[in-house]
Amino acid sequence: MSGAGHAHHLIRRRQLVVVAGAALVLALAVFSLTVGPFDISTGRVLAILFSAGNPAGTAATGTAGTAGDVISTAAGTAGDAAAAVVWGIRFPRALLAVFAGGGLALAGAVMQGVFRNPLADPGIIGVSAGGAVGAVSALVLAGRFVTPAVLEHLALWLAPAAALAGACAATALIYRLSLRRGQVDVPAMLLCGIAVNAASGAFIGLVNALVATAEEVQTLAFWTLGSLGRATWELLAAGALFLVPPLVALPFHARALNALALGEEDAAMLGVNVPRVKRALIALSCSLTGATVALCGMLGFVPLVAPHIARLALGADHRLLLPASALAGAALLLAADMTARVIVAPAELPVGIVTSLLGAPVFLSLIAKRRAAR
Amino acid sequence: MNSLSAKNVTLRRGGRALLADVSVAFRAGELGVILGPNGAGKSTLLRVLAGALRPDAGNAFLDGAPLRDYAPDVLAKRRALLAQENAPWLEFSVEEVVALGRTPHLRGRAWESASDRQICARTLRQVGMDAFHHRRFATLSGGEKQRVHLARVLAQLAVGAVGGSAAASSFLLLDEPVSALDLRHQHTTLALARSLAKRDGLGVIAVLHDLNLALRYADHVVLLADGAVAAAGAPRETLTCELLSRIYGVCARLHCPAGAPCPFVETELPADEDAGVHGFCAVCSRADVAA
Numbered sequence: 001m002s003g004a005g006h007a008h009h010l011i012r013r014r015q016l017v018v019v020a021g022a023a024l025v026l027a028l029a030v031f032s033l034t035v036g037p038f039d040i041s042t043g044r045v046l047a048i049l050f051s052a053g054n055p056a057g058t059a060a061t062g063t064a065g066t067a068g069d070v071i072s073t074a075a076g077t078a079g080d081a082a083a084a085v086v087w088g089i090r091f092p093r094a095l096l097a098v099f100a101g102g103g104l105a106l107a108g109a110v111m112q113g114v115f116r117n118p119l120a121d122p123g124i125i126g127v128s129a130g131g132a133v134g135a136v137s138a139l140v141l142a143g144r145f146v147t148p149a150v151l152e153h154l155a156l157w158l159a160p161a162a163a164l165a166g167a168c169a170a171t172a173l174i175y176r177l178s179l180r181r182g183q184v185d186v187p188a189m190l191l192c193g194i195a196v197n198a199a200s201g202a203f204i205g206l207v208n209a210l211v212a213t214a215e216e217v218q219t220l221a222f223w224t225l226g227s228l229g230r231a232t233w234e235l236l237a238a239g240a241l242f243l244v245p246p247l248v249a250l251p252f253h254a255r256a257l258n259a260l261a262l263g264e265e266d267a268a269m270l271g272v273n274v275p276r277v278k279r280a281l282i283a284l285s286c287s288l289t290g291a292t293v294a295l296c297g298m299l300g301f302v303p304l305v306a307p308h309i310a311r312l313a314l315g316a317d318h319r320l321l322l323p324a325s326a327l328a329g330a331a332l333l334l335a336a337d338m339t340a341r342v343i344v345a346p347a348e349l350p351v352g353i354v355t356s357l358l359g360a361p362v363f364l365s366l367i368a369k370r371r372a373a374r
Numbered sequence: 375m376n377s378l379s380a381k382n383v384t385l386r387r388g389g390r391a392l393l394a395d396v397s398v399a400f401r402a403g404e405l406g407v408i409l410g411p412n413g414a415g416k417s418t419l420l421r422v423l424a425g426a427l428r429p430d431a432g433n434a435f436l437d438g439a440p441l442r443d444y445a446p447d448v449l450a451k452r453r454a455l456l457a458q459e460n461a462p463w464l465e466f467s468v469e470e471v472v473a474l475g476r477t478p479h480l481r482g483r484a485w486e487s488a489s490d491r492q493i494c495a496r497t498l499r500q501v502g503m504d505a506f507h508h509r510r511f512a513t514l515s516g517g518e519k520q521r522v523h524l525a526r527v528l529a530q531l532a533v534g535a536v537g538g539s540a541a542a543s544s545f546l547l548l549d550e551p552v553s554a555l556d557l558r559h560q561h562t563t564l565a566l567a568r569s570l571a572k573r574d575g576l577g578v579i580a581v582l583h584d585l586n587l588a589l590r591y592a593d594h595v596v597l598l599a600d601g602a603v604a605a606a607g608a609p610r611e612t613l614t615c616e617l618l619s620r621i622y623g624v625c626a627r628l629h630c631p632a633g634a635p636c637p638f639v640e641t642e643l644p645a646d647e648d649a650g651v652h653g654f655c656a657v658c659s660r661a662d663v664a665a
Binding site: 008011254255262263265266271272273311315316317 | 466
């Protein structure tokens with residue numbers, strides 16, 4: 001059985017690649033803790049991470065972002081300050097990069113599977129924009145009806161929930177409009193994305209001009225550009241509710257996604273409950289997309305590029321593609337965020353600019369390749 | 375005897391009846407062939423029999439029980455459909471496509487077992503594609519893709535399972551399985567379909583266009599016209615030149631040279647359309663003028 005043996009060895013080798021990818025993400029995450037205006041060596045970071053009594057409790061209140069680094073540095077002795085920066089600022093930020101990057105990439109891989117098209121990216125087809133509209137309207141509207149003190153607590157949960165609803169609504173709309181006789185019509189899908197993106201951009205602009213306070217304008221800018229700068233433990237805890245269940249549940253749908261690649265009728269012939277699986281896949285990937293939009297704004301092209309890299313390395317089997325995409329997305333966003341923090345130091349770029357600069361050429365090359373394949 | 379049947383099936387789409395009160399029955403251990411002109415409802419009937427389409431009236435039955443009474447994964451092990459149009463975007467390798475056929479057999483397992491892999495290797499060998507197992511599916515020709523999909527649906531029914539065939543009570547539904555194949559592979563594919571029916575006891579139902587292949591290989595034929603059954607039965611008794619001339623709108627002549635294994639049909643456009651089509655049966659030496 002040379003054929004059977006060959007398949008077995010190939011799968012083994014690919015499983016090892018996934019494990020190596022996980023190790024790479026871990027190394028990148030630790031390295032990212034050393035990057036920033038406040039110089040902390042890798043050895044020092046490891047010492048802080050493995051020291052028994054971690055000062056996370058005291059550091060968690062530190063303000064986020066680069067400015068936080070500087071303030072914390074001034075606040076205590078160099079040693080305490082380093083620990084405070086690592087635990088209070090850089091660690092939650094690295095975690096956010098891993099979860100948001102991994103989550104977005106997983107959502108991208110799943111949507112590409114459901115739409116049976118490598119161009120289905122939550123950003124391009126308007127799912128992220130739908131999420132942003134949900135989050136923005138929830139926050140601005142809630143600001144009109146509840147006191148700021150209540151809003152402070154509510155905002156953490158409200159934004160991801162509203163973003164989820166917006167993302168699901170956008171996906172349902174796009175899916176309905178782009179389905180032709182059981183097959184997804186790609187031009188229709190991309191045109192829907194253009195329309196949804198334009199409409200939501202206009203909506204956010206309108207909110208910006210008409211109702212937003214100066215402070216809210218800042219927040220809205222954050223949503224449209226994308227940044228990991230808001231990372232705190234509280235924000236992570238709120239986001240985890242929407243990120244962790246899909247991250248755990250989606251890999252279990254890998255075989256159904258493989259069958260769906262044949263088309264919905266053939267998948268049904270293989271015993272897959274297509275309507276139920278499709279609903280679950282769309283809801284779970286919208287939860288991922290909505291939560292990342294609420295936590296760090298619209299990060300373009302991560303959901304497109306990461307699964308593409310994973311597919312090139314490991315092939316199209318979703319049992320490997322899903323974890324590999326998540327790892328690739330986490331690594332990409334960690335690297336992009338480090339670049340954003342270093343390239344114009346001591347200021348920092350919104351990381352969305354870096355991911356778009358990276359992703360747009362990949363998107364264009366995918367289109368060129370599909371043209372050539374015709 | 376295991377059977378797959380449709381009773382009084384009517385199916386409408388957009389105000390038009392694609393199938394009107396169709397009743398057919400196919401038995402395990404036989405090769406059944408559905409024939410008919412374009413738009414007669416052949417693929418629609420095959421999909422109703424597979425449970426892929428729900429009829430507006432009537433029902434499809436497997437062993438006498440309505441298809442909808444079967445759980446999807448149970449049904450998936452009892453019947454497999456090789457569709458005519460296949461997915462445009464499949465980045466799998468050949469062996470990954472075939473392994474998809476094992477989906478209903480995996481239950482809780484994430485990966486195929488050694489015996490799953492052996493079944494896949496064996497069905498690839500049956501369709502003569504074993505040398506291509508590591509190739510990217512997208513790089514194959516149309517006919518090669520069709521044969522790989524055939525291996526996939528064979529793997530779904532566990533044909534050639536090591537240690538006894540689980541396929542005996544299963545039905546294999548093939549929608550124009552030879553449309554993209556060269557002459558040799560048309561014969562090897564239908565010979566395989568026939569041996570699956572005769573040796574493994576499978577019920578095979580194929581939609582074909584080639585009347586001569588139907589005459590050569592079929593145990594049972596159903597001739598559809600305008601969404602209704604025009605004739606059904608054993609091919610040599612059913613496919614008369616008069617009937618073929620009328621249904622297809624061509625002049626059909628049946629010949630049976632001495633020593634030939636079966637009659638063959640020769641067709642051409644009528645010389646004079648106004649005069650209507652003629653059938654001529656060299657087998658029974660009878661000339662007919664069809665309506």
